Amino acid sequence: MFTLALSDEERLIQETARRFARDRLLPGLRAHERARGVPPEVVREFAGLGLAGGEDLGAFVRALVLEELAAVDPGAALALDAPGLAQPLLDAAGLGAAAGRGVVIEDVEGRFHARDGRLAGEHPWVPADAIAVTAVLHPGCAFVVCEGWRLTPIAACGLEAAGASRLLLDDAPIAATLEDPRALARARAGIRTAVGALLVGAARGAHEYAMRYATERTAFGRPIAHHQALAFLIADLATAVDVARLAVWRAAAALDRGESGEWEAASALAEAAEQALLVGPSAVQILGGHGFMKDHPVEKWMRDIRTLASLAGGRDEAELAAAALAPEHEMGFARGR
C-alpha cells in the first residue's frame, strides 16, 4: 500500500545537500548575487558530492537535491547544477552530460527557426552568463546546439547567482534534434519537475525564515505569529509548500518508474508555481518593512520565485499542457496504478 517516506539513502542525500547549502551557499548569499555566480571552489566541492546534474541520480533524488539548494539560493542551485535543466533533453538525445551550463528555452512565440541544420533566433533572457549547451523546445521537436551564440549580460528580477543574459543564436549548428513524441514528453516532464523542485525549495526557504521571524518579532505585546491573521497565513503557507512538494515528488516518481509523467509534471510545475507565488510575497509581508529590505533574504526569494516561475515556458506552458490533457484525464483508482 502507498508509502510516503524517503529511504535511508534518500534521507542521507537530502541531509548532505541541506548541509552543503547551509554551510557553503548561505554565507555567500549576497556575494554570489553580486558576483553573478558561485566561486569555482564551491562549484568543485558540490561536484565532488556527486549530486550535480549530469550524474545519473534519477528524477526523484534530483528533486530532493534541487529543493535543498533552492531553499537557500535557487540562483546558485542553477549555477551548481550544470548542465541543469537541459539534462533531461541531453539524456533523451543521447548526448550525455554537457561540459558546462545548459539552458532550456521553450519557444512559445516562434522566435527560433531551423534551416539547413542550423538554428537562428533570439531570446530575451536565459539564467546564465556563460553556457555550454542551449536546448530550444518547440511543440513537436527540440533542438540542441552546442555553439554559435552570442550572450549579452542583462539585469534580471532574480536568480542573480546564476547570471542573466540575452541570447542570440546566429545560424548555430544543430547538434541534435529530438522528434520522438514520447521521448520529448518525458524530457519536458523532467524539466518541469526540476523547475517545480526549485520552486518548492525557494518557497520553503521563504516560509521557514518568515515563520521564525514571526515568533521572535513582537507587536502589541506578543510575537506577531500569535496574532491570528498571521498565524493562519503561516499555516496556509506551510500547507502550500507541502502540497507543492507532494506534487513534485509524485511527478518525479512517475518519471523514475519509466512513465511519460506528462500530466504529473505539468501539474506539479503549475502547482509549485502557484503556491510559491503565494508564499514568496506573503513571506515579505510577514516581515513588513523589514521584508522589503535587503537585510533579510525574503525579498530575494520573492524575486527568485517570480523569475523561476517563468523558466522553460513556466507556469503558463505547464497549465496549457495540463489543460490539453485534462479532458482525457482519469482520477479514479485505476487498476495497477
Added chain:
Amino acid sequence: MIDLSIGRDLETWLDQVRRLGRDYLRPLGIEADRRHEPVPPDHPFFALAWRMGLGQPLGVEERSASGPRNGARRGVVVAEEMSYWDRGMSVAMPGLGLGGPPLLTMGTPEQKERFLAPFRDREQPHWAAFGMTEPGAGSDVAAIQTTARRDGDGWVLNGAKTFISNSMRADWIVVWATVDRAAGRAGHRAFIVERGTPGLEDMRYEHKMGLIAYESSSFTLRDCRVPVANLLGGERYYAERAGFKGAMKSFNATRPAIAAMAVGIARAAYDAARDFARAHYALDRPTPRYQRVREKLARMARKIEGGRLLCWRAAYLADVEQPNEIEASMAKAFAAGMAQEATGLAVEILGDAGVTADAYVEKLYRDVKAMDIVEGTGQIQRLVIARRLVGLPG
C-alpha cells in the same frame, strides 16, 4: 522513493465499493436530495449492505487491531471512493460512525463488549452516534453546557445537542457533558446514552442545504438518567484528566478520512463536468470558451490530486504511528477548501445548465460546503497547525 500504488487487496475492496456506489449510493443519494428526506433506517439497502459487511468508511475497527497497520490508509481510500458516489449515503451507512473512535479509544473492556455486541448482529443494521455539538458550542467544544450530575448509582444529564448524525436511529449515542462548567476541559465526561432512555427527548430532523441522505438531528436531555457503568472509560479515565483529550483523539483519528471525503466529492464534480464537456462541447475547436473549460478541468484535477496526496500522507503517518496532527489538519483544511472551489468550477463548466437541479453538480456544490465545517472548521484546522508550528496559545 515514495510509492503511490494502493495494492491488490484494496483494489478488490474498491471494486466492491464501486459497484455499491454505482448501484445504490448515488441513486439513493440523489433520490433523497429530490425528496428532501433522509433515507429511512428500514430501507432494504441498509440491511443488504449490513449483511455484506459494508459499514461506515472510517476504518476505526481496523485501526484498533494489532499487526501491520494499514487501517488509516485503507480508511482514506475507501472514504474517498464512497464519498465519490455519495457522501450523504456514506454517512447514512450503518455502523459505529463517529461513536466508534471514543468507544474504542476510551471504553473499558466491559463497555466495548456490551456496546459492540449489537453490531455483531449481521441481520439487522445498527447505528451509533456521537453527540458533542450544542446550539451554543460548535467549534468551541470546551464550552459545552450539558451537565452531568452524580446521583446514587447513576448520572443525570441535562442539556441539548444539535447536528448529531444518525442519532434518531442509533442504538446508543456518545454524549459529552460537564460535571463542572468552571473546570473547563477537566470537567468533561462522555456517557453512552442508549435508545429509549427516559429523558432522551425531542428528537427531530434538522433541515440541511445538502447531504440530505443522512439524518442530522437535535435532541434534549431532560433529567436523563444513565447507569454509572455507562460513563465511558470509567471514573479512573477522568482521574487522569484525559476527558477532553479523549474527544480530541477521536477527531485526530477521523480527520484524514473526512478530508478524503471532500476529495471524493470534488472528484465526482470533476468527472461530471468532464463528461458533460466531452458530450456537449467541441473541445478541439479553438474557441476561447472551450480553452477556459479545459483550463478549469486541469485546475480541478490538479487540486483534487493535491488534496488526495495530503490525505494519503496524513494516513500513512497514522499507520506508521508517527505524529500526524499537523498533516491531518493540513489535509482537512486544504481538501475542504479545494473541494468547494472544484464543485464551483464544475457548475461554471456546465454553464447555465450547471445550476439546474437536473445537473448533478449543483447538488455536489451544496453537499460539499459541510466538509469545511464538520469535524473542525477550516479555521479550527488552521489553529491546530499554527499551535504546532509557532506555538499559538489557546
